[in-house]
Amino acid sequence: xxxxxxxxxxxxxxxxxxxxxxxxxxxxxxxxxxxxxxxxxxxxxxxxxxxxxxxxxxxxxxxxxxxxxxxxxxxxxxxxxxxxxxxxxxxxxxxxxxxxxxxxxxxxxxxxxxxxxxxxxxxxx
Numbered sequence: 001x002x003x004x005x006x007x008x009x010x011x012x013x014x015x016x017x018x019x020x021x022x023x024x025x026x027x028x029x030x031x032x033x034x035x036x037x038x039x040x041x042x043x044x045x046x047x048x049x050x051x052x053x054x055x056x057x058x059x060x061x062x063x064x065x066x067x068x069x070x071x072x073x074x075x076x077x078x079x080x081x082x083x084x085x086x087x088x089x090x091x092x093x094x095x096x097x098x099x100x101x102x103x104x105x106x107x108x109x110x111x112x113x114x115x116x117x118x119x120x121x122x123x124x125x
Contacts, residue, residue, distance in 0.1 A: 003049065006049035006050065006053060006116070007034075007042060007045040007046035009119065010045040010116065011033075013108075013111055013112040013115035014108060014112060017104075017108030017109075018104070021103070021104035021107045021108055022104045040086045044082035044086060048079055051078045052074065052075065052078065052112070052116040063113075071110045071113035071114060072107070072109040073109075075109035075113050076105075076109050080095045
């Protein structure tokens with residue numbers, strides 16, 4: 001899957017996770033469709049998609065053995081690196097350690113990993 005399609009897959013998984021897990025009504029920015037996203041965010045989602053995809057690939061598809069927490073942590077740390085890449089001084093909430101993230105975010109990050117993982121496992125056969 002090309003990175004641009006992977007970035008869209010990431011965003012779709014994010015929106016689905018937010019809608020399922022966020023307590024109450026999510027901020028509009030959390031569920032903005034792809035076409036309404038700023039370019040930096042598109043670039044960041046593409047980069048994290050590619051990091052997860054490559055991780056699944058170099059692990060021979062054995063990432064299914066990871067816990068949801070491990071998967072969530074991987075997505076979160078990749079996202080944090082992107083925030084430092086795109087912002088000189090990002091908001092503390094953008095770069096919070098995994099343990100400080102709210103449960104809805106942790107679950108959504110694991111969902112994203114698993115959506116990408118599923119595509120990767122199919123590609124590996």
